[in-house]
Amino acid sequence: MLKKKPAACFVDNKYCPGCGHGIINRLVAEVLEEMGIYEESIGAIAVGCASLMPETFAVDCIQAQHGRAAAVAAGIKRCRPDKTVFTYQGDGDALAIGFSETMYSAIRNENITVIFVNNSNFGMTGGQMAPTTLENQKTTTTPRGRNIAETGDPLNVINMMKDLNTAYIARGSLTNNANIMKTKKYIRNAFEAQQNSEGFSFIEILSPCTTNWKMDPIKAMEHIEKNVTPVYELGVFVERGEKNA
Amino acid sequence: MLKKKPAACFVDNKYCPGCGHGIINRLVAEVLEEMGIYEESIGAIAVGCASLMPETFAVDCIQAQHGRAAAVAAGIKRCRPDKTVFTYQGDGDALAIGFSETMYSAIRNENITVIFVNNSNFGMTGGQMAPTTLENQKTTTTPRGRNIAETGDPLNVINMMKDLNTAYIARGSLTNNANIMKTKKYIRNAFEAQQNSEGFSFIEILSPCTTNWKMDPIKAMEHIEKNVTPVYELGVFVERGEKNA
Amino acid sequence: MEKLIIHKESCKSCRYCIENCPKGALYIKGDINEKGYPYVSVDHEKCTTCGICYNVCPDYVFEIQEREV
């Protein structure tokens, strides 16, 4: 068995200790490399901790405006349909300010792959509430815990998306080796759907934000298992135009 | 039997001949008057043909920016929870540029009533494609008919909204007396839900745009019966926090 | 006073009322109002004041009152 960091991860990443972004960066790099498409891929990278990626990730990239990565990616893909185009976004980016751009990429079934990191808060800006923040979760803008009577329920975007006409939608997690392998498979399926011009593919990944959760990394993974996964069910929701679940 | 135009419709409206906006304006006015709340109601009026309303509709109103009526209304309602606050919006406004504001009002379950006029195009600006435009429908920006491979499917917003935690969601139509009466009942239910502080209420109304459809009004109503209603099912979808359908 | 009053200056001639009147009481004579539209008229004999025309009219043209006693 041979394992070596993929070529795209050409230098140490800049995330905090135990941050899930590092694992996801590597998975994306591995998939692109294994599919032999990493040299012809283009990433639209979100504002958020995602924006630390381009410096350490050797794929042609563009820094999208906050929230607009999916629209930026659609612009690229429509011009260069033969390239593999993906976004890399946080939950604040894709679901708060960028809700419309994200959903409309799905509605238009743009032939792009959205990699969406759900760490249930705004990591980069210091841990404010995100649309995905759990009920009663403490963040810097919900210091007494998220009160859903005022903020609404945590947002399950896949629920909103899964009845649209899209190619592939799945949600993975990083809490252990098995989940990481599954998540990698989802990412691969998504890119394959794009290669087959099936349309929009979307991978949500539950990921720890150790710094802002103020949790030890291992505790953070346990928290995901215990508290996050019950709210955001794992699995494949749409595949090759067929809706599962 | 006594019938007289409601006091809020104090002067002739400015819509085109046969435009559904006129009927809806009157229904809203009737409901507010019958409930005895028209003097303490506040409307956030959209940009679009909706914006012709304030001049002829005697309720405290604010001209919202294009797409933002639901957010404007939420701002008012949170400050003045004892007033009845509603929006009056077109489909371009509420579902294209304002998709995020509309959906997030639902997500947050803001205690407002959204009156949403689906005339399957941008009326005010001359009949461009709207998110609701039907497959193959000709508009000024889809001169060969809407090609859903490029634009995505017509948007059924109630499908996206109905699993959220909201108070009341219904879709009505104006094609005949019975439908108009039903629509009026929906509007009343919505305002009652708001009065009971149940949260977000949303009424979508299928309405003709005679001018831009370039159809005789009666033909336009037939078109709604025959072609629009099959795509946008009528009925009550959410009631008092319970989801029907 | 008539039981059905038509505010003819408000009529835009869409014909919804004519289409929906169960009694066929409404018609367009051809005279044009100030807005330029050939407005609707009623045959009071046929009208039952059912209110449907009021309901379907987008332009607040109709008013229904009891006959003066």
Add this chain to the structure above:
Amino acid sequence: MEKLIIHKESCKSCRYCIENCPKGALYIKGDINEKGYPYVSVDHEKCTTCGICYNVCPDYVFEIQEREV
């Protein structure tokens, strides 16, 4: 050449690898790398090169190669 190589300068001491290693082959000695983290070390005797540590590590610390013949 070792079958499991640890790029210790990349380690940020999150301990995911230690938690997930089925053989208990990984541990932290306490020495600090240039980034300031007490990095991970391996007990080569215990390691089966299963690759799990590689998989769970966010920081590209592990590399698994066959032993030189």
Add this chain to the structure above:
Amino acid sequence: MPNLIFAGFGGQGVLTAGLIVAKTGMDNGKNVTWIPSYGSEMRGGTANCNVKIDDGKISSPFVKQIDILVAMNVPSLAKFEPMVSSEGTIIANKSMVKDWDFRSDLKVVEVEATSIAEELNNPKGSNIVILGALAMSGQLFDKDVMEKGVEAFFASKGKNNPKNRECFLKGFECAIN
């Protein structure tokens, strides 16, 4: 050279009538501008366009003093007659403008544009009928030029309908000065 406004209900083809006149001007070596009413201005169901034709440069495309008003209905007269300069001309659609009391300082040419077009089985052709009346008024292009202009316009659109010519000629013929 004249400043014109063409006005009427939407559907009466006033924008096209103006455009034909403008294009005829261009084809005859003039500078021209044409600008329509647009946006919610049209919501009332009326439409109009401003046309300027000049040998020299044209500054604003908007007509504030009308030399020739082509009015297809009553609201157009109500709105624009006050802007016609004294000694100016009005070409009116007599089918819709029944008993209008025209300003006495104006030259008025009337034609039953709507009825004539209907008679000629070309109900959308009332705007061409009125162009015949315009030609007859002698205020702009003479008959030949205008007739050619109408034909050239429809030819350029690939929509040459002989009925248009009929409408034009009938308009020229029936116009009452």
Add this chain to the structure above:
Amino acid sequence: MPNLIFAGFGGQGVLTAGLIVAKTGMDNGKNVTWIPSYGSEMRGGTANCNVKIDDGKISSPFVKQIDILVAMNVPSLAKFEPMVSSEGTIIANKSMVKDWDFRSDLKVVEVEATSIAEELNNPKGSNIVILGALAMSGQLFDKDVMEKGVEAFFASKGKNNPKNRECFLKGFECAIN
């Protein structure tokens, strides 16, 4: 009056240490500013704050020439030692800074801040230990003032823990000049 930087890993309490010093300055009638590193600058896990204390007006809150550097770890020294003015002072956490080769023109005070805090069962108190060392250096406030400053700070937060005083005193005592 001095310009200080307090630097270390996130979690070592350097922002608080700087704040206590700033507040002590204010309580003693000085003008003060305090400004933290923020945003993605912190992503690496290090944090620092700049503190200025002055009798006169303070212009920029940013310290470019450091009079006193409080360094809780090696990366802080690597980053900030070059900015210390000659004759300046470094207060270093000897628990984490083992064999650093300090610039010879500087005054250096070392203290085993991390270990002392742990010994005193107050693992989060290493920043207070180092304030003891700062007081001992004689470069800023004298012992009483600093001690009162520490107490006043925690009192104002409603978090008065006698262990902080212990840490402070032990830091003062154990600092090696």
Add this chain to the structure above:
Amino acid sequence: MEKQLMKGNEAIAEAVVRAGCKFFAGYPITPQSEILEYLSWRLPEVGGNFVQSESELAGISMVYGAAAAGFRAMTSSSGPGYSLLQEGISYIASAELPCLIINVMRYGSGLGDIFVGQSDYWQAVKNGGHGDYRSIVYAPASVKEASDLVVFGFDKAEEYRNPVTLLSDASISQMMEPVELPEMQEHNPDKFEWSLKGKGEGKARSITSVMYFQEDYDNYIAAKYKNIEKNEQLWEEIETEDAEIILVSYGITSRICNEAVELAREEGIKVGLLRPISLYPYPVRAFQKQKNVKAYISVEMTALAQMAEDVALACKMKQPVYSLAGGMEIFEASDVCNKIKEVIDGKAKEVF
């Protein structure tokens, strides 16, 4: 090329296609919508992409992506929609990408009026968006010039790797005038080393603010715009040689001023017209060469006399600057003449 009678918006749209632009994304708004409507059928015809985006924000974002891919890309809007583009324009400028932005000005703040206006001058010229950037801004005064400036604008955008704004207005865009259209040209998106196309064997590209890697960024960016200011001033002068009063005016208003010059000259008044074609860079050189001028009058359809400041700066305040301002009604040549006379008679108050 044969002369055609074309609406400004359609001539602009056709010129976009002829400039080799293959990507449009945008959202309807009066008086700009014909640009979309035209491109909705015309771009597919030439193998290009037309997207009616769900909003202006999505539109400018798609344009950002398309421009990064090396394609000639554009969007257009008006008033409120133009405000929504500002963040994106700032990003595009900071990443040094070429693209074309069209603002068909209407009048007023807020919802405003769909009638012609020129009250977005500051927004277009002084950056509606955040940070240190400029957009090159061209203001056409005829349908023909509008279509020419589209092609020229794309060229300049690429030359300087900077967004270019075409500042049209409701009258230029809504009117028809005779126009000869520019020639059709092809554009090769791969000709740029920087365009996103997959890294291949090379180094990965990162399209982002050049601030992050450009050494001495402050001076670099200041110098970039100094250079544009030096080389790209564009203007037209009409009867300025002996003019004692010079009208300064752009777009539709300049045409009215031109008529006013003729009228005033008939009365023997020595008036000229200086028509900025580039609003950024402002044609400062045109002011510096005036010999006989005693006063400038800035004529513009904005109540707040937005351009007058630039006139004052351009003439170094050596002459008084007067203003004829106001956007609710388009000026008549006689309004301008009256203003000229007021200035001559000492009855007008200078604004600078």
Add this chain to the structure above:
Amino acid sequence: MEKQLMKGNEAIAEAVVRAGCKFFAGYPITPQSEILEYLSWRLPEVGGNFVQSESELAGISMVYGAAAAGFRAMTSSSGPGYSLLQEGISYIASAELPCLIINVMRYGSGLGDIFVGQSDYWQAVKNGGHGDYRSIVYAPASVKEASDLVVFGFDKAEEYRNPVTLLSDASISQMMEPVELPEMQEHNPDKFEWSLKGKGEGKARSITSVMYFQEDYDNYIAAKYKNIEKNEQLWEEIETEDAEIILVSYGITSRICNEAVELAREEGIKVGLLRPISLYPYPVRAFQKQKNVKAYISVEMTALAQMAEDVALACKMKQPVYSLAGGMEIFEASDVCNKIKEVIDGKAKEVF
């Protein structure tokens, strides 16, 4: 009031509450987020409303609604987020509603840098949004002044029924300084006839662009802002009486200039500092009263010397205007002194 050591953003947020503001809606962005974080617990404490909106657009829209209802309402942002507020600000201005907008400036276009900068000067002062409006803009130079200007800003917003912008920057907002907070006050949203509250028996209110009903709108709106320009100029002068060189600088940079004045004076150079507090209206009067000045130097953290134009206009170009500009690094007093000497030695090139 006792002195407290407070972060700029927190002092601002507390002052917002004390000004009687009961509504905040906004979105996080560094270096502004502490304003949200503070208000997220503080506003509910006083019975107010805090909404973390899904975006800046939703935030400014909610503020628009709340302001129309007569409540003191505000939002805050920075750089890219501030760009997204522009359409809303234009609507609020056009409807003549009072509200407070805070831009905590960071540096750069595009994503930019979260470090301190002053490169949103044009955007704030010359309208980032479309149309003829202005926002009154105040630039604090200390934590205390920031909190004072919050209250003052709300008052002025109501006096003129116009948005007020507090143009803070990362250093003022991120640093702690001693501050005495303003007194707590109550605000009555019903005191305005115009505020939306249901028409009752009266005429229905319509909050929309005043353009639609204001007679002689162009002159009305021009006069409104002329009036503000006449009455609301605010500035501080330091050692200007005999100054031959006057530094012009606002916000954090003005403090550095203040230090530079002291240093230069020690060397016998007659330097003064003119610190605009109101950036719109620009304190033109302050320039007109200077007697001995031979040159101005505009000192600002923007590569494009954005304010220098206003300095030139304010001094009517009677003196040369020099510029010390650049935003990547905060200036040191010595940088300013060097510039002063260059100017004295004739080595600097004027920008105007």
